[in-house]
Amino acid sequence: MEFRVLGPLEVRRDGVCLPVRAPRQRALLAALLLRANEVVSAERLVEVVWGPVSPPSAAANLRSHLTALRRLFGPEQSRLIARSGGYLLTVYPGELDLAGFTAAAERGREALRRGQTVEAARQLRDALARCRGQPLENVELHGVEAELARLGEARLAVTEDCLRARLAAGQEGEVVAELRELTAAHPSREQPPALLMLALHRCGRPAEALTVYEHTRRRLAEELGVDPGPELRRLHQLILSEDSSPEPARPTPPAQLPQSIIDFTGRGNELRELDELLDRRADGTLVAAITGGHGLGKTALAVRWAHRHRPRFPDGQLHADLCGHTSGLPAHTVLARFLRALGAATVPPSLAEAAALYRSLLADRRVLVLLDNAIGPEQVRPLLPGSPGSLVLITSRDPLDGLVVFESARRLRLNPLPPEESHTLLATLLGPDRLHAEPEAATQLAKLCDHLPLALRIAAAGLSAHPERALAEHLDRLRAAVGSR
Template sequence: MEFRVLGPLEICSDGRTVPVRSGSQRALLAALLLSANQVVAADRLIEIIWGSAPPNSAEANLRTHVSALRRLLQASGGGPSPLLTRPGGYLVQVEPDDLDLLAFDALVREGRRALREDQPATAVRRLSRALALWRGRPLEDVVLHGDGDAEAARLAEVRLGVVEDRLRAKLLSGDLADVVGELSGLVVEHPLREPLWALLMLALQRSGRQADALAAYDQVRRVLADELGADPGPELRRLHQQILTGDPALTAAPEPPPSPAARCDLPGDLSDFTGRRREVGRVLADLAPARGDAPSAMLISAIDGMGGVGKTALAVHLAHRLADRYPDGRLLIDLQAHHPVKAPLSPSDALEKLLRAAGVRGEQIPPSEEDRAALWRATLTTTRTLVVLDNATDSAQIRPLLPGAPGCLALVTSRRRLGGVDGAQHLSLDVLPRAEAAALLEQIVDDARPSREPDAVTELLALCGHLPLAIRIAGSRLRNRTTWTVAHLTDRLRDTRRRLTELRAEDREITAVFSLSYQCLTAPQQRLFRLLGLHPGPDIDAEAAAALTGWPRSTTEDLLEDLLDVNLLQQPQQGRYRFHDLVRAYAADLVAEDPDTTAALTRLFDHYRDTTATAAALLAPAEREQRSSEPGASFTGPDHALAWLDTERANLLAAAAHAADHGWPGHVRDLSGALARYLNARARHTEALALHTAAWSAARRHDDPVGAGHALHDLGRVYFFLARYDEAVQHLELALHIARRVADRTGESHALNGLGYALWRLGRHDEALTHLARACDIAEALDDQIGLGYMTCALGGVHNDAGRPADALVHLERCVALTDKTGDQFTRGNALGLLAQAHDHLGHHTTARNHYREALATSRAIGERAAQAFALNGLGETATATDSPTAALTHHQAALSLATEINDRHEQARAHHGLGNAYQALGRRQEARPHWYEALTLYTDRGAAEAARIAHILAT
């Protein structure tokens, strides 16, 4: 089976053409053939086939296309399919003779070698055979996106370079007539390609047509002036002068002498360079104007990123990919922004190095920076030169080094975002995605261990933060220690105290990379960087960072932006900052010896405690009574406060855990109390259990019985919301015991209230009423209006469940009136739902529906999700009672979805119960029974009294 890409895409088998009719499958095959015998990552294939906006099902579609194409190739070839699946991607395995592109590359290598070895006749034969393989524009009948399209365009440029080499070989062979004729057509097709004009002038001169050679020079000079406003380059100018003077070297020399700038300083491309397909494709797309013959401006691509992310490797890889477009030189200079010993190069010193590399003699280089920059730009005028400016300090350092000439390209790398470079295409390099990181590790280790331990590989990559340098070091350690498993190295890296020291191999270590960035910071930037290493949460805003430093917010925010500019911080969203995990570890090591750590953490915990208390007070005024802190940040209202708590939740919980473990018991106690209502409302019950348990442990360690009692009460409430009522009773009874022992009357009333709720759900109505009555007595004695609201709400709920809706109305109407005074929206939302339920039991369905709607709106406004599920179920029950079972289905389904999401098993059971009733009302009993059975299971699991009612329904 033969494949052809140098023209329309073709597959030939036994002399017949195999059709591939699907456009996506044609693009898939083309992408694999362009990288024949190499694994092409799945995400790169998706981008090549569908572009920057693939369908949501792209991965599944890709697998389907691969399967279909594999079947087609297998059926057409009569043997195993050459399309193979590999970790992270796919490849087509072909022999050089089976793909015209591989055959072309081999013939071109042979021809150019013959040309170098002064065998022009052999060179002409090889290069002619190579060009004969071309049938048109590469893959002209296939739609490719991203770097697939760029690769096809690159091949066209490669072909033109081969044409030039073949003509040069024919010129050496003395075939002047054919050369002149062919070149006369090519310069019309490519009027700005100076090497073609040079060959034409030389061929005319050698044919004895000096006047025509000089006329050709005049013609190209006018074309360049009209199109680019530039003069011919040094090669053409030198050749013109030789023709004018009849230089005998023209007859002796096989070709014009090479331009001094036609040199390559690039280091070799990494043999194991892996990934970055998306980034490479983006840069190539950004540089699309360089493909044509008339570039309008010098191109700049600025690549920034943290140390170790692979900026230089990407720049060098891109330079090699683009080398054929820049035949006049590929220069690279290290600007030494982060050198362990040397200072950064000044622009003047860098210009001297670049000018010498471009062939300018030392005595011709002027002393001033301004004159050197002017000479640098003049030297590269009309050339196509690629310059890699590696490891730049800032924009000011590189501006004088930019070539400025159309047709040139500057690739710039820096740890700083270079916003001061006008016209640059910017690429901020992030860490590798999981698939590319795994592929890099496999390439470096170069044995089967990674494939045998996929879970260990995933953890190893996470511990390396998917940072290419860290992965390279880890991979090198595995490659050099063949007895180690991936899991063994993972175990060594798991210890955060030694992770950075483990990530070193020979002369490379992660710590050194970060240290060079840190040393370039100012003293205030260094202090902020160190103190951020103390922060226990995943990210931070300017207010919290200002608390850490003790500096004004504006000053701290400016410094945060400075650290962001040099890629020591990341910004996942506006106003929020975070470390890469390994940078965090480095900052934590630095701050370990800082004398300001205790004071800084105290300021941070004060900020979180006080701001949380202020936010909680807006959502639930009861929190005002519990906090013992100063007012924190101001909020515009409950919505703002709720949004802040949602954003900071992970940080607040991390701060509380750190405070509990490292000796700030008061802060963990206050955070536990302030966050209790919010976490319950958001159904973050697992997080609440961890927080309140930490507060309880800290209170016991520091002999704080009041704090211990409050934490036990909050734990009991969480177990209540988890429908683990027996555990709720245990914790609340212990909280009650402590409150009575220390004469904490408020704590006693709240514990009694919690017990009332739990006993209510267990169907122990009389005990519940007794506890709630005692709680009310204490609240009234203390004039605790908010607490009284809790308790009257619960009293109404118990009477509802006990079948006394009229008694329930009395308590619930009193509760709603109390919330009008206190503003306690949490209790109001619950009370309105229970009030609606009481009216529903009394047959007041219209009133019930109105109260349920108000309860739903109130609960949504404050983010109280359990109350929303309760109100939705109530609307469903009211709809069923008013002969609207279809509407009931909608409400109960919404309630079930929400209750399942927040793991509220009581409302799940109630929703299934309601769905069964609604289906029964619709005459669809077979659909009703599964819901009743589910409700029975849920009610039975938690010992709820409703189980008996469901069992009775199912028995009838």
């Protein structure tokens, strides 16, 4: 099946669009797709579909609409199930246009980082081609404004990256008109006018480029009461000095996040708890710590969340594996890598000087820093920016009490998956039919794995290598292996 949310809501099976005519059924399906592969509580679904003040009949009507959606899915009704006071819609890799958009955008950005500008433009255009309009524009929803705004921001960020790639590929004459439209449509953003100025200059039209700067300067002063940022000011000076090939400041911010696993499943509550961190006001850098034992999926959760919110940090994303499972990576080694990624010509020899330069370079920037597998607070402290705007996300087996006490870090203790999310993860990895054929064996397999994502993935990998093997047989083999230790 295909599910489309980047525009009018659509559901397709074998290329045929399935009708979802009732407005509340559309709203219900949209709410489930926005949290695909996660349990959404009945109360939350009622709020999204009917609003904060719902009629007494809402709960009964909700069940009726869910039954109608199951009928819509035909032979795949088991995708939509009741779980722990809520409902879960299973969506497999390649079925949701939002996931395809995210994957194509990541491929394009990676190509741009490697200097493959033509391939970058192709991939980023592929991502944008999946956007058919405003997300869920034919659905009336309540209480999801932040989620829809995030989708709109992601599309806008990919649009800017695509135009940047085309400009780098020598298509300055072709992108001028598009950049004018983008600049007019989003007057508070500085990246579109910066790219427009560069395109006009490369087209031999420096006077027009300077006019764009002046219009942008006046608009920012009158509407926001601010001056142009350092990128626009630098580009303005370069054009005034008739530099033959000016570039915007920091044309390629560091984008070091590891790839997010495509079949990430569950952890909806934890993702939302991390989302709330962005709404906190802070005088300094926001710090979040995901803590817990081995195999809980701390890294996968952190990487997933970081990719979802990458557009909020336009000045870059830094990542380091601090090797906490071994002797640990020295903070100065990490700082040296970060400083080079931020454009520093030299790295000071002492830890204190390197940390001071790092904080200076990140001042007035919005950067996301992902520090994976930290040993403890002392390893992390030199890697914390010193000014507002940035966010640091840390994973560690250590509870990181020192960061909570002295740096006001927000700690998220990770637990094993709930049983329903373990089941969904196995269904995603093995396919629903295999689990439906042996539901009790699937339940026991999840228990044997202690509902740990890593253990579940290892077990699923073994089963995938032996498609002829029944779950019960594999379960017996695993029990025997565990018992022999």
